[in-house]
Amino acid sequence: MSVISVIIPIYNASRYLPRCLDGILEQTFTKWQLLLVDDGSTDCSLDICNDYANKDNRIKVFHKENEGVSIARQYGLDKVCTPYFIFCDADDYVEPDYLEKLYDAITSNCADMVICRYKEEYKTRTVIPELPETDINGLIHNFLNDKVWGITWNKLYRIDITKQHNIQFIPGLQMWEDLSFTIDYLLQAHKIAFVQKPLYHYVMYNEGSITRHEDFKKKNDRIIAIRHIEQSMRDANVLKVFHESLVIDKYHIISVTYKGYGKQRRKYFLNAFPEIFDDQYFKKKHFIIYILIKTHSIRLLYFKYLYDTILKWLRKRIKALFIK
Structure with a gap:
C-alpha cells in the first residue's frame, strides 16, 4: 500500500x-x-x-x-x-x-x-x-x-x-x-x-x-500571491505577527521599478502596494525610498538601484579578498 x-x-x-x-x-x-x-x-x-x-x-x-x-x-x-x-x-x-x-x-x-x-x-x-x-x-x-x-x-x-x-x-x-x-x-x-x-x-x-526567465507576468504573479497570503493571514488572525515581513516582501516586489519596464509599468508596480509608503516600519527601513516616492521623484529610483547594485558588488569583492 x-x-x-x-x-x-x-x-x-x-x-x-x-x-x-x-x-x-x-x-x-x-x-x-x-x-x-x-x-x-x-x-x-x-x-x-x-x-x-x-x-x-x-x-x-x-x-x-x-x-x-x-x-x-x-x-x-x-x-x-x-x-x-x-x-x-x-x-x-x-x-x-x-x-x-x-x-x-x-x-x-x-x-x-x-x-x-x-x-x-x-x-x-x-x-x-x-x-x-x-x-x-x-x-x-x-x-x-x-x-x-x-x-x-x-x-x-x-x-x-x-x-x-x-x-x-x-x-x-x-x-x-x-x-x-x-x-x-x-x-x-x-x-x-x-x-x-x-x-x-x-x-x-x-x-x-x-524560473530561469523573468517577465512582467511572472512579477505580477508575485503581487497576486502576496495579496492572497495577506488575506490568508488576516483570516487566521495573525496579520500583525507577519506585518513587517510582509512590508519587506511588498517592497521587494515593487523594487522591480528600478529596472525599468517603462513609465506606465513602473507606475503600475508602485501602485501595487500603496499602503506601505505610509507605513512606519517602511519609513524607518527605507527612508530614502519613502522621500523619493513622496516627492514624486520616481525616475531617481533607478539611480538608487544602481547605487545598491554597485555597493553589493563591492562588498562581495571585498569579502572574496579576505577569504583568499
Whole structure:
C-alpha cells in the first residue's frame, strides 16, 4: 500500500525526465505512488511517461491540455489518495533516500510538514543553501524575507490538512504559486521538522525552466500571491505577527521599478502596494525610498538601484579578498 504520492508536473521536459524518474524508482523507501501530470507537452515527454508506467504499476500518467504549472500541480494534488505527498520538478533529481529521510522525520516527530536541504546545481558549481531550524512562525518569516524558499519539492505534506482546510494552488500563477500554497498550509499546521541532509538536486542550468526567465507576468504573479497570503493571514488572525515581513516582501516586489519596464509599468508596480509608503516600519527601513516616492521623484529610483547594485558588488569583492 502506498504511503507517499510524488507529484511531477511535466511540460516539454524530455531531456531531463528519465533522470528524474529513475531517481524515484531507485528510492530506498518503496511505498510510493508516482503521479505524472503531462501539461500538454509537445515533445516526447508523454511517451517517456507511458514507457515508465508500463514498467511499474506504481506510476500513474495523466495527460491534460496546457494550462500552466499551478493548475498542473493542483491536478496532481486532486489525485492523491495517500497520507502524505510531495512535489518534484521534471528537470531535477533526488537522492536515493529522499523519501525515506523525509518520511522518518515527519513520523518520528509527529510533524505536519518536514523540510530538507537541497543542492543548487549550476554548470560550474554547486551551492547548498542554509536551512535554519525554527518554529512555524519563524519559517514563514524566513519565506517572506527570502531566507528560505517556499518551493514545494523539498517539503513533505499531509493530505488531510489540505483537504480539511481546502488548501489549493492559485490558478494561473507561474511564480510563487508554491509559496502561497506552502504558507496557506503552514497557517493550519502545528509542528514542522527539518532534515539537514541535502536530498534534492535543483538543476539551475536548464535554460527552458520557467524560473530561469523573468517577465512582467511572472512579477505580477508575485503581487497576486502576496495579496492572497495577506488575506490568508488576516483570516487566521495573525496579520500583525507577519506585518513587517510582509512590508519587506511588498517592497521587494515593487523594487522591480528600478529596472525599468517603462513609465506606465513602473507606475503600475508602485501602485501595487500603496499602503506601505505610509507605513512606519517602511519609513524607518527605507527612508530614502519613502522621500523619493513622496516627492514624486520616481525616475531617481533607478539611480538608487544602481547605487545598491554597485555597493553589493563591492562588498562581495571585498569579502572574496579576505577569504583568499
